[in-house]
Amino acid sequence: MNPALSLSARCLAAIVGGYIVAALSSLALVPVQMSLFDNRLEDAILIATMFSYLVYIAVIIDCFCRSSASRAWRNVLVYSGIFLTVCYYGGGLI
Amino acid sequence: MKPDFRRTMIWLHTYTGLLLGWLLFAIFLTGTLSYFNDEISQWMQPELSAHQQHENMINISLARLKAQGTDVDKWRIDLPGQRNNQWRLQWQKGKERQSLYLQGESGEQVTPRATQGGNFFRTFHYTLELRNYGGRYIAGIAAMFMLLALFSGIFTHRRFFRDFFTLRKKAVLKTLTDFHALAGIVTIPFCLMICASALIIYIGLYMPWSAQHYLDGGTRELNQKVTTYLPKLEPGSAYREPISDFSVIAGQVAKLWPENPNINRITVEQPFAANGRIIVERTRKLSLSNKSEVLVFSSHSGEPLAGMPPERIARKIRRIFYGLHEGHFAQPGLRWLFFISGLLSSALIASGLVIWLYKRLEKVKQRHAGHFIVERLNIAGIAGLLLAIIGYFYANRLLPVDIDERARLEIGAFLFIWLVSLQHSLFRPANKAWFEQLSLASLACLLLPVIDIIQEPSRLMRAIEQHNLIYLGFELALLVTGLLLYKTVKALLVKPKQVKQKQVKQKQVKQKQVKQKQGKEDKKVTLKHKLKRINAGSKADVV
Structure with missing residues (x-):
């Protein structure tokens, strides 16, 4: 692939994809916390929101560690999928 | 790779x-x-001169604020500290807020130039x-x-x-x-x-999704839930004259905060009501968090009232980041x-x-x-x-x-x-x-x-x-x-x-060298060349 294109795709995966994964994680970690640690809802939301920044940075690093842009995007999709699933099945806990 | x-x-x-x-x-x-x-x-x-807190300061402020009338809802006294020299009074009627600056031993009024500073x-x-x-x-x-x-x-x-x-x-x-x-x-x-x-x-602002998804009120509701407030004052309470001598409270403050009783700000809510209260804020330089420690007293008797309930840990963590910043x-x-x-x-x-x-x-x-x-x-x-x-x-x-x-x-x-x-x-x-x-x-x-x-x-x-x-x-x-x-x-x-x-x-010399080398050694990369490349490259390809 054209290197400039590959790089742009990678950056897009890191910045936009990373933000989406982080936002999804802030949703998904709320039911997880509530069932594992018995947190109150508002605490769980605040903690999940703060934690999502770490997820964001981790995803960004991950995107630049992959050997190609398509793999970076694949990973972003996989992570989003995992968090969405947790959200979907965890929704009943609240 | x-x-x-x-x-x-x-x-x-x-x-x-x-x-x-x-x-x-x-x-x-x-x-x-x-x-x-x-x-x-x-x-x-520059109109405000430097000054230290002195004992009369609070009493002078209270007397001045009393003169603003009995229909005032809130008083606020900002006291000068180590870093700022503002001795400021504020009072609020409904939503209308007024303020004035004082200075000196007896508290003359000064008007500093208007600036955001x-x-x-x-x-x-x-x-x-x-x-x-x-x-x-x-x-x-x-x-x-x-x-x-x-x-x-x-x-x-x-x-x-x-x-x-x-x-x-x-x-x-x-x-x-x-x-x-x-x-x-x-x-x-x-x-x-x-x-x-x-x-x-x-x-x-940056990550509102979780709060928006789980709470109807979004981030605003989340903030209200994790932050603690003093109980709301019931309106329509009987008229009571507020205290004019602060030393009753000052003694208690000194006992409760023995190591450093410096007061940063005093807020009086409903000063002329029986349930009115005085909120004493400590300087913020003593804690990492950006939430100031407060003590609460009754506005007419000076008796201590229930203080601020402690906040949730998650909120404290955020406060500490805020304070660090x-x-x-x-x-x-x-x-x-x-x-x-x-x-x-x-x-x-x-x-x-x-x-x-x-x-x-x-x-x-x-x-x-x-x-x-x-x-x-x-x-x-x-x-x-x-x-x-x-x-x-x-x-x-x-x-x-x-x-x-x-x-x-x-x-x-x-x-x-x-x-x-x-x-x-x-x-x-x-x-x-x-x-x-x-x-x-x-x-x-x-x-x-x-x-x-x-x-x-x-x-x-x-x-x-x-x-x-x-x-x-x-x-x-x-x-x-x-x-x-x-x-x-x-x-x-x-x-x-x-x-x-x-x-x-330098550039010309370098180019010549490189050309000569390329000519001589063709594609062989010798040790010397490698060393040179590393030396030149370590900084050069940073940018």
């Missing part, structure tokens, strides 16, 4: 830095200045004067970019420690590159802390450390921008529009911002004291000077624009204390008499800045010609 990764990191570092570099420089410089927010405000309101830099560094147009989002994105640039910057160095201990002085560009690496390494912890805490402060806890030594780290980070950003440009100008024969834009924005973004900041101080001293909208006009002057500097940089050759703007800034810095003395000699005399280190320190800081800028200008004046010639020569 590995070198590829490094190359992407270098690319990322270069372009995240370039894209928002000027914005980041402005944010970092004004943010750094706001570490001395109170001190700057003090200098900008150092607070302007504080608000500018995160709202960019665009509060209603997404300024805080832009600042947040800039913080994220800074984190990215920082992180990728670490990867650009193959030999971290060797780069750290290198400072080549022969050519300006090399010195700058080495300085960039050095400053970067020194300020990594500071920048990480500042950017991460900045993102946490406005977490509700603001640095209210920092004692003078630590404050200077923060300030110098901030200045170094600003210099880091500025040097990065300059390096980007000159690294490329060296290589290309034909400039294109990108080079032109970066060059001009460098001048306006770095030298222009300095000029604008100094212009803001000038506006504070030179605008008539009783003019309407004075505080707005000062900010207008700041923005206007910045704009003029941009225009100036567009129409002048780059070297001359740099030279003219920096020397003007230097001259302005050196002249401002002189103008201040000529305008009102008594100010300086009073500051010396009262040992007002804050006032004198500010003037001294101006002089030092002026001298530093002068040095920079001088360095710029001497070097460009010599350096350019040298660099051109």
Whole structure:
């Protein structure tokens, strides 16, 4: 692939994809916390929101560690999928 | 795979830095200045003399506030502390708020000039004067970019420690590159802390999804749920005369906060009602969190009431990030450390921008529009911002004291000077624009204390008499800045010609060598060549 294109795709995966994964994680970690640690809802939301920044940075690093842009995007999709699933099945806990 | 990764990191570092570099420089410089927010405000309101808290202060304030009538809902007394000298009274009727300043032993009223003071830099560094147009989002994105640039910057160095201990002085560009690496390494912890805490402060703006999904009221409801408040006051309570002698409460405060009973602010809610209460706030320099500790007393008997319930841990963590960012806890030594780290980070950003440009100008024969834009924005973004900041101080001293909208006009002057500097940089050759703007800034810095003395000699005399280190320190800081800028200008004046010639020569020699080698050795890579490449490459491919 054209290197400039590959790089742009990678950056897009890191910045936009990373933000989406982080936002999804802030949703998904709320039911997880509530069932594992018995947190109150508002605490769980605040903690999940703060934690999502770490997820964001981790995803960004991950995107630049992959050997190609398509793999970076694949990973972003996989992570989003995992968090969405947790959200979907965890929704009943609240 | 590995070198590829490094190359992407270098690319990322270069372009995240370039894209928002000027914005980041402005944010970092004004943010750094706001570490001395109170001190700057003090200098900008010379009508208020320095004073310590004295015992009568609170009683005088209470008497003055009582005279404002019995239908007032709220009183507030701000007391001077170590860093600020404002003794301010505020009272509120419904939504209408009024205030006045006092000073001296007996509390005469003074009217200081209207100004935003150092607070302007504080608000500018995160709202960019665009509060209603997404300024805080832009600042947040800039913080994220800074984190990215920082992180990728670490990867650009193959030999971290060797780069750290290198400072080549022969050519300006090399010195700058080495300085960039050095400053970067020194300020990594500071920048990480500042950017991460900045993102946490406005977490509700940047990551609202979870709260919006789980709560009907969104982030506002979340904040209300995790923050603790004092119980709401029931209206329609009977009339009771508030206390006029504060010593009842002062004794209790001294007992409850034995190690440091300094009071920062006193708020009286419903002063003339039977259920009215006095909220005593301690100075914030004693805790890491940005939530001040408070004690609550009854407004007519002075008996202690139930205090603030403790907050949830998650909220406290956010408060601590907030407190870390603001640095209210920092004692003078630590404050200077923060300030110098901030200045170094600003210099880091500025040097990065300059390096980007000159690294490329060296290589290309034909400039294109990108080079032109970066060059001009460098001048306006770095030298222009300095000029604008100094212009803001000038506006504070030179605008008539009783003019309407004075505080707005000062900010207008700041923005206007910045704009003029941009225009100036567009129409002048780059070297001359740099030279003219920096020397003007230097001259302005050196002249401002002189103008201040000529305008009102008594100010300086009073500051010396009262040992007002804050006032004198500010003037001294101006002089030092002026001298530093002068040095920079001088360095710029001497070097460009010599350096350019040298660099051109070096380049020619290098090209010859490389050509000869290529001819001799064809594609064989000898050990010597490898060594040379590593030596030349360690810094060169950073940018």
